Amino acid sequence: MNSLAFALLAMLARKECTGYELTKLLELFWQAKHSQIYPLLAKLEREEYVMHTYVVQKKKPDKKIYRITEKGEKRLKKWIDIDPVVPVVRDEFLTKVYAIWLTDRLRAKELFHQRIAFFEKELERLNQKIELIEQEIEDPLNMNSPSFGRYVIYVRKRDLSEEEIRWCRWVLSMLDHKNSSDRA
Amino acid sequence: MNSLAFALLAMLARKECTGYELTKLLELFWQAKHSQIYPLLAKLEREEYVMHTYVVQKKKPDKKIYRITEKGEKRLKKWIDIDPVVPVVRDEFLTKVYAIWLTDRLRAKELFHQRIAFFEKELERLNQKIELIEQEIEDPLNMNSPSFGRYVIYVRKRDLSEEEIRWCRWVLSMLDHKNSSDRA
DNA sequence: ATCGACATGTAATCAGTTACATGATTTT
DNA sequence: AAAATCATGTAACTGATTACATGTCGAT
Numbered sequence: 273m274n275s276l277a278f279a280l281l282a283m284l285a286r287k288e289c290t291g292y293e294l295t296k297l298l299e300l301f302w303q304a305k306h307s308q309i310y311p312l313l314a315k316l317e318r319e320e321y322v323m324h325t326y327v328v329q330k331k332k333p334d335k336k337i338y339r340i341t342e343k344g345e346k347r348l349k350k351w352i353d354i355d356p357v358v359p360v361v362r363d364e365f366l367t368k369v370y371a372i373w374l375t376d377r378l379r380a381k382e383l384f385h386q387r388i389a390f391f392e393k394e395l396e397r398l399n400q401k402i403e404l405i406e407q408e409i410e411d412p413l414n415m416n417s418p419s420f421g422r423y424v425i426y427v428r429k430r431d432l433s434e435e436e437i438r439w440c441r442w443v444l445s446m447l448d449h450k451n452s453s454d455r456a
Numbered sequence: 457m458n459s460l461a462f463a464l465l466a467m468l469a470r471k472e473c474t475g476y477e478l479t480k481l482l483e484l485f486w487q488a489k490h491s492q493i494y495p496l497l498a499k500l501e502r503e504e505y506v507m508h509t510y511v512v513q514k515k516k517p518d519k520k521i522y523r524i525t526e527k528g529e530k531r532l533k534k535w536i537d538i539d540p541v542v543p544v545v546r547d548e549f550l551t552k553v554y555a556i557w558l559t560d561r562l563r564a565k566e567l568f569h570q571r572i573a574f575f576e577k578e579l580e581r582l583n584q585k586i587e588l589i590e591q592e593i594e595d596p597l598n599m600n601s602p603s604f605g606r607y608v609i610y611v612r613k614r615d616l617s618e619e620e621i622r623w624c625r626w627v628l629s630m631l632d633h634k635n636s637s638d639r640a
Numbered sequence: 641a642t643c644g645a646c647a648t649g650t651a652a653t654c655a656g657t658t659a660c661a662t663g664a665t666t667t668t
Numbered sequence: 669a670a671a672a673t674c675a676t677g678t679a680a681c682t683g684a685t686t687a688c689a690t691g692t693c694g695a696t
Contacts (some may be wrong), residue, residue, distance in 0.1 A: 301551060306675090311677080361485070367459065367540075368540055370606060428623045441609050474646095514692095518646075646694105668671075
């Protein structure tokens with residue numbers, strides 16, 4: 273049972289999903305390709321943490337709807353009680369920022385402008401999602417609601433995106449004001 | 457040449473390091489164990505992106521000090537010009553938050569209190585680092601300074617840590633006020 | 641006396657990505 | 669006519685972690 277397995281269980285505890293749906297829903301906090309998810313779902317089923325029903329469709333490919341089992345929910349609950357491991361972040365952008373003194377000011381500014389553009393698009397998407405949840409769920413801020421976690425995670429992502437943009441603008445202002453001596 | 461290879465080059469472009477030092481310095485934006493770093497340094501050396509000098513020590517184990525080569529710096533500069541891939545974040549804490557409705561309020565609060573404690577310790581460490589850079593480097597906000605990137609990355613991490621703490625406190629306030637009906 | 645810092649490496653395993661494979665329907 | 673969405677899977681490879689291996693010095 274690895275972290276991804278628990279991420280799948282956490283998703284399925286809230287609502288039943290196909291592997292295809294899980295791949296997309298998981299992007300919120302644990303990126304994984306379908307090639308990793310399908311075999312893992314099969315493994316979780318062999319170990320009786322999840323089960324599926326096969327649904328035949330005519331206009332679309334057939335699908336497997338997965339549900340969490342009693343055993344799966346118990347396992348998940350027990351896992352929540354042990355302390356989470358430290359987060360891992362791997363971001364190529366930061367490596368480029370680290371080495372930015374090797375570049376010229378133009379490329380430096382471009383890098384940050386692109387980053388801002390990326391997070392502004394993210395912001396828009398996240399705000400839409402948040403509004404949608406607020407409309408659909410009667411009380412997403414009641415922690416007994418299965419949507420509580422999902423809701424606050426979206427809010428977190430929005431807040432952090434906004435902070436990231438603020439930081440980018442701050443760096444850009446430094447890039448504009450401070451550098452009279454540009455080697456390039 | 458993978459992302460980690462460029463992270464190593466970016467580090468070595470700023471200053472020469474041993475593999476041991478790189479392992480620790482890298483934590484700032486790309487976590488990797490020494491078992492991944494040592495073989496990769498050897499590979500980068502075979503490909504002439506870095507070179508090392510062997511230093512014999514008496515009170516400590518001997519070490520290899522790595523430096524970036526001309527070829528390495530050229531390769532790194534070229535890489536900065538291509539667009540960074542999207543960041544990957546994998547954080548078990550968020551999976552637990554997603555599934556928090558399955559737990560009782562006590563555990564929920566504990567989870568967020570622990571998270572706050574973790575980031576407060578981080579904050580302290582980061583602020584110390586930032587102060588140190590401000591003392592040591594005459595003008596860290598000049599983008600021609602090899603410490604520019606390092607400096608702004610520390611500031612970013614501090615800002616994001618503060619935002620994370622604010623968000624945790626917000627969730628905690630929800631956990632306190634909103635839940636009259638607790639199943640546990 | 642035990643633990644952490646310094647320092648480098650390999651082997652085995654696990655996790656994650658890319659590519660291969662198929663195929664209907666809907667949108668551009 | 670081409671691309672995107674839906675839908676599931678396997679194979680090959682690359683990236684990352686854990687465990688094995690060694691050894692001194694200084695601090696507690």
